[in-house]
Amino acid sequence: MLKRKIALGFAAALGASAALATIAEARDLTVVSWGGAYQEAQKKVYFEPFKKASGVAMNDESWDGGVGVLRAKVQGGAATWDVVQVESDELAVGCEEGLFEKLDYSKIGGEAAYIPPSVNPCGVGAILYDFVLGYDKDKLKEAPKGWADFFDTKKIPGKRALRQGPKTTLEIALMADGVPPKDVYHVLATDEGVERAFQKLDTIKGDLVWWKAGAQPPQLLASGEVAMTSVYNGRIDTANKNEKKNFGMVWDGALFTLDSWVILKGSPNKDAAYKFLDFVGKAENQSKLSENIAYGTSNKDAAGRLPPAVLKDLPTAPDNIKNAVEINVAFWLENIDRLTERFNKWAAK
Amino acid sequence: MTTTSLPGANAQAEVPLKRRLRRAERTRQVKALALVLPLLLFLLFTFAGPIAGMLWRAVEDWEVRQVLPQTTAALASWDGKDLPDEKAYAALASDILAARAAGTVPIAAKRLNYALNGFRTILTSTARNLKAVPEPGTAKETLGKINPAWRERATWTTIKDASGPITGFYLLAALDLTRNADGAIVAAPPDQAIYRDIFLRTFLISLGVTALCLILGFPVAYLLATLPPGRSNLLMIFVLLPFWTSLLVRTCAWIVLLQSKGVVNDSLHWLGIIDAPLRLIYNRFGVCVAMTHVLLPFMILPLYSSMKAISPAYMRAAASLGAPPLTAFLRIYLPQTLPGIGAGSLLVFILALGYYITPALVGGAADQMISYFIALYTTETANWGLASALGAVLLLATVLLALVYGKLVQGQQVTGGMKN
Numbered sequence: 001m002l003k004r005k006i007a008l009g010f011a012a013a014l015g016a017s018a019a020l021a022t023i024a025e026a027r028d029l030t031v032v033s034w035g036g037a038y039q040e041a042q043k044k045v046y047f048e049p050f051k052k053a054s055g056v057a058m059n060d061e062s063w064d065g066g067v068g069v070l071r072a073k074v075q076g077g078a079a080t081w082d083v084v085q086v087e088s089d090e091l092a093v094g095c096e097e098g099l100f101e102k103l104d105y106s107k108i109g110g111e112a113a114y115i116p117p118s119v120n121p122c123g124v125g126a127i128l129y130d131f132v133l134g135y136d137k138d139k140l141k142e143a144p145k146g147w148a149d150f151f152d153t154k155k156i157p158g159k160r161a162l163r164q165g166p167k168t169t170l171e172i173a174l175m176a177d178g179v180p181p182k183d184v185y186h187v188l189a190t191d192e193g194v195e196r197a198f199q200k201l202d203t204i205k206g207d208l209v210w211w212k213a214g215a216q217p218p219q220l221l222a223s224g225e226v227a228m229t230s231v232y233n234g235r236i237d238t239a240n241k242n243e244k245k246n247f248g249m250v251w252d253g254a255l256f257t258l259d260s261w262v263i264l265k266g267s268p269n270k271d272a273a274y275k276f277l278d279f280v281g282k283a284e285n286q287s288k289l290s291e292n293i294a295y296g297t298s299n300k301d302a303a304g305r306l307p308p309a310v311l312k313d314l315p316t317a318p319d320n321i322k323n324a325v326e327i328n329v330a331f332w333l334e335n336i337d338r339l340t341e342r343f344n345k346w347a348a349k
Numbered sequence: 350m351t352t353t354s355l356p357g358a359n360a361q362a363e364v365p366l367k368r369r370l371r372r373a374e375r376t377r378q379v380k381a382l383a384l385v386l387p388l389l390l391f392l393l394f395t396f397a398g399p400i401a402g403m404l405w406r407a408v409e410d411w412e413v414r415q416v417l418p419q420t421t422a423a424l425a426s427w428d429g430k431d432l433p434d435e436k437a438y439a440a441l442a443s444d445i446l447a448a449r450a451a452g453t454v455p456i457a458a459k460r461l462n463y464a465l466n467g468f469r470t471i472l473t474s475t476a477r478n479l480k481a482v483p484e485p486g487t488a489k490e491t492l493g494k495i496n497p498a499w500r501e502r503a504t505w506t507t508i509k510d511a512s513g514p515i516t517g518f519y520l521l522a523a524l525d526l527t528r529n530a531d532g533a534i535v536a537a538p539p540d541q542a543i544y545r546d547i548f549l550r551t552f553l554i555s556l557g558v559t560a561l562c563l564i565l566g567f568p569v570a571y572l573l574a575t576l577p578p579g580r581s582n583l584l585m586i587f588v589l590l591p592f593w594t595s596l597l598v599r600t601c602a603w604i605v606l607l608q609s610k611g612v613v614n615d616s617l618h619w620l621g622i623i624d625a626p627l628r629l630i631y632n633r634f635g636v637c638v639a640m641t642h643v644l645l646p647f648m649i650l651p652l653y654s655s656m657k658a659i660s661p662a663y664m665r666a667a668a669s670l671g672a673p674p675l676t677a678f679l680r681i682y683l684p685q686t687l688p689g690i691g692a693g694s695l696l697v698f699i700l701a702l703g704y705y706i707t708p709a710l711v712g713g714a715a716d717q718m719i720s721y722f723i724a725l726y727t728t729e730t731a732n733w734g735l736a737s738a739l740g741a742v743l744l745l746a747t748v749l750l751a752l753v754y755g756k757l758v759q760g761q762q763v764t765g766g767m768k769n
């Protein structure tokens with residue numbers, strides 16, 4: 001699905017044709033990430049330095065996510081990718097389906113080097129990021145304080161944008177309805193909780209716009225199409241730095257999740273892949289990433305190397321993570337199909 | 350004598366001649382076949398094969414068979430009335446232990462969860478808590494203690510229904526139907542009954558876009574066909590220029606034009622026509638506008654080619670026989686453009702049915718067409734059975750439409766509208 005960057009179609013087509021051309025011979029290490037400003041930052045602090053330091057020939061591609069894509073790659077045989085950055089649900093399902101190599105942590109600095117949530121048998125954490133409430137400081141007289149304000153069209157008029165689909169949307173609706181962040185999934189696990197979330201969404205249904213790719217929310221804010229939106233925290237930061245925007249965000253009630261690096265099953269470049277993972281797992285390299293784009297990283301010592309000014313804008317900063325919820329992968333694996341159908345039923349009403 | 354023997358001799362000579370003729374015919378056919386063979390093979394491997402694979406995926410049911418083989422076998426003789434016997438419980442316990450060792454529990458759990466929400470937890474928690482093979486005769490009790498769901502008939506009918514090797518489950522789901530515990534086909538619960546509406550929405554949007562393209566495209570095609578070549582070529586470039594521009598670029602251009610602080614709203618506001626911005630995008634209106642713009646050339650080109658073939662002499666003849674312009678148009682000109690109208694409409698309609706990017710970008714949550722859901726289940730949730738079933742239903746509908754069109758065109762012998 002369109003997740004982070006829509007204009008990847010071209011890149012994918014080019015990449016695919018290039019990949020087809022090289023399929024017959026042994027290929028270079030291929031690393032796949034999310035494109036956009038994020039991959040630019042990765043190129044600068046990970047890919048280029050890694051090529052220089054190790055002498056390994058590698059190229060990078062981008063993708064839009066979806067475990068179905070990985071399944072097709074692996075089951076089709078001759079997968080053209082080696083290392084892929086995946087979201088938490090892709091990690092869980094792909095691991096269950098045997099799409100990824102089991103990681104040997106001794107080759108990438110040992111499990112103890114990483115923060116606990118980022119250690120998984122099939123993948124190692126890459127970044128930690130949030131869905132936050134984003135708004136344009138230049139356009140709003142009064143800054144929103146949390147999701148309750150997001151649903152208050154009297155206090156702050158204008159349209160709002162959320163990510164299309166039930167995931168993140170229902171959690172946000174419940175928090176707006178007064179459910180404390182730590183109880184969100186307990187409530188959502190009941191039928192009454194789901195009902196309550198949809199009832200809350202009903203209150204602003206006419207003012208909701210749905211985004212699908214991560215690049216859209218900053219555009220929606222910049223064009224004044226919406227007053228507030230859910231957005232990846234790094235996108236807000238990038239818009240402020242690179243496009244001189246004056247966007248604000250609310251950390252309270254943010255939803256955070258991890259992305260991980262995996263090695264696709266049967267990769268012919270396993271040794272090079274481990275070298276790469278070892279390189280990007282090192283604290284000194286990870287801290288450079290956080291300086292370029294405001295995402296937290298997985299190495300325990302990475303945050304300690306950062307200046308306080310950078311640290312305060314990261315999802316991993318103590319103040320920012322205090323009232324945040326981790327997106328519950330197990331819950332969504334069980335309920336995504338049912339709630340997607342329910343969400344679309346509601347949207348069509 | 351000779352006269353009597355002649356017919357016989359003739360008959361003898363005739364047989365080889367017939368045979369020779371047949372042989373010559375056959376050689377010609379083989380040669381013709383050899384010439385088209387590469388194309389046939391190409392189509393078979395790149396087109397027919399994948400489609401057949403997709404149709405097969407829509408009915409295939411392998412997960413539970415593969416992961417829980419003994420349970421599947423034990424349930425084959427179960428009548429589904431009461432809880433299954435001790436044997437089935439023992440089979441399930443040993444299957445789960447084997448599957449846990451092989452790491453295949455989630456594969457079955459995922460499939461069963463489609464049919465009964467929460468099954469993923471039932472199976473994974475049972476696998477986690479079942480430490481060893483239960484003593485003979487205690488399997489039922491043990492499993493019931495681990496998870497009370499094993500004491501429910503619905504849990505077991507779900508497993509039995511998913512035993513494969515083929516299933517109607519996905520195709521039924523694609524039509525908002527399901528089987529109840531007794532195996533009768535019933536309507537799906539209202540929360541999950543969405544696909545009929547989405548198919549209807551897909552057809553309505555496609556129909557609306559086809560109608561808009563026809564209304565806008567017909568005059569343009571007429572102009573192109575009747576202007577002198579120099580000017581008509583210039584106009585043709587205007588038609589083809591957007592045709593050659595990327596669909597993504599054109600769709601994004603509409604976002605810039607139609608958003609609430611976009612070009613259209615700002616101009617209207619500046620002219621004093623509106624006070625508050627109109628909602629022109631992220632709704633059905635935006636989808637129809639953008640799709641019509643993208644698909645217009647597909648309507649204009651067939652229309653233009655059919656109009657190009659109509660001699661102006663017909664209209665002059667009609668006028669000389671005293672027909673007013675409107676009558677001449679309706680009776681003489683329009684019937685001759687019908688093949689162009691038919692071809693253009695069918696082309697636009699079938700292309701519109703499969704549209705994905707444009708509605709995804711300029712539509713709201715209630716304007717997503719069926720291809721959005723096929724993509725969602727293919728890549729996002731990896732529910733390939735349902736994705737294939739939705740694709741199969743769409744394919745069937747499209748083939749039916751093409752057949753109806755074929756019938757219509759065949760019955761439409763172009764007689765210039767004159768009564769025979």
